[in-house]
Amino acid sequence: MTETLVSLWGAVRDRLRAAGVEQPVLDARLLLEAGAGVSRLDVATDPRRELSAAQIAAVEALAVRRIAREPVSHIIGKKAFWTLDLNVTSAVLTPRPETEFLVEVALQALPLTSPTRVLDLGVGSGAVLLALLAERALASGIGLDISVDALTVARGNAEMLKLDNRAGFHLGDWSASFAEQFDMVLSNPPYIPSAVIDTLAPEVSKHEPRVALDGGADGLDAYRAIVARLNDWLKPGGAFAFEVGRGQAAEVEALVTTAGFSLQPARADLAGIPRVVNGTRPV
Numbered sequence: 001m002t003e004t005l006v007s008l009w010g011a012v013r014d015r016l017r018a019a020g021v022e023q024p025v026l027d028a029r030l031l032l033e034a035g036a037g038v039s040r041l042d043v044a045t046d047p048r049r050e051l052s053a054a055q056i057a058a059v060e061a062l063a064v065r066r067i068a069r070e071p072v073s074h075i076i077g078k079k080a081f082w083t084l085d086l087n088v089t090s091a092v093l094t095p096r097p098e099t100e101f102l103v104e105v106a107l108q109a110l111p112l113t114s115p116t117r118v119l120d121l122g123v124g125s126g127a128v129l130l131a132l133l134a135e136r137a138l139a140s141g142i143g144l145d146i147s148v149d150a151l152t153v154a155r156g157n158a159e160m161l162k163l164d165n166r167a168g169f170h171l172g173d174w175s176a177s178f179a180e181q182f183d184m185v186l187s188n189p190p191y192i193p194s195a196v197i198d199t200l201a202p203e204v205s206k207h208e209p210r211v212a213l214d215g216g217a218d219g220l221d222a223y224r225a226i227v228a229r230l231n232d233w234l235k236p237g238g239a240f241a242f243e244v245g246r247g248q249a250a251e252v253e254a255l256v257t258t259a260g261f262s263l264q265p266a267r268a269d270l271a272g273i274p275r276v277v278n279g280t281r282p283v
């Protein structure tokens with residue numbers, strides 16, 4: 001039987017839906033584009049284009065992986081974040097839409113007209129640091145991560161985006177020391193309580209790196225460690241912003257005020273849930 005772009009899109013969509021995939025229409029189109037080597041424009045403007053047996057087989061191979069609930073970003077190796085198209089692998093957390101609120105908050109505190117130094121703790125794919133550097137031509141910074149493989153992905157993204165002249169990468173953990181203090185310290189740290197991880201969708205629990213998810217018994221281990229070091233990393237008067245999980249903002253705010261930092265109102269997500277705890281180190 002001949003398959004066209006639109007017929008194969010529909011067939012894959014139905015199988016993904018039956019497998020419990022959350023966004024079957026979008027994911028099926030992404031797999032079709034990647035497997036058949038066609039663009040979104042091809043799918044929209046030439047939907048009845050016939051596919052070769054090799055193209056059909058390639059799409060099928062990708063569909064089988066998605067049906068096994070591997071994230072679509074890992075399968076196609078790409079994820080859109082902010083204004084960037086990032087390369088991702090199974091070594092990094094797939095950048096999430098909610099992390100764009102962290103970028104928004106950071107941009108409000110980052111001047112356009114003066115050089116600034118930014119530290120991104122747990123840089124992963126480079127999403128947050130690179131989004132900021134793309135928006136602020138005078139900013140530069142360092143991304144820290146405990147994962148060698150994540151740093152390889154982040155470095156590759158910096159090079160691909162021609163931001164590597166302003167982005168440095170450092171292998172280490174929350175005890176890392178730097179020969180400078182930064183104007184801004186950011187983090188989207190692991191914040192899922194350990195016992196919750198296995199209850200999450202298979203895309204997350206089975207495929208995202210555990211080190212990117214696991215925040216310890218109450219999910220707050222990384223915030224405690226980071227806040228304990230914030231005075232070492234952040235200049236007096238410098239700004240910090242941390243993404244937090246649902247229901248964690250009040251506890252993280254308590255950690256930072258107890259440590260002597262000033263707070264701005266937390267940035268809420270589209271559902272009204274506080275998502276970014278932010279403030280400054282008093283001068």
Ligand SMILES: C[S@@+](CC[C@H](N)C(=O)[O-])C[C@H]1O[C@@H](n2cnc3c(N)ncnc32)[C@H](O)[C@@H]1O
Pocket residue numbers: 092093094095096099121122123124125126127128144145146147150172173174188189190191211212213
């Ligand atoms: C939630 S992911 C965030 C990745 C990326 N910043 C983003 O927002 O998409 C957390 C990152 O922190 C890193 N990480 C976990 N524990 C760490 C530690 N103790 N020290 C440094 N990095 C750590 C993980 O490897 C992971 O890349």
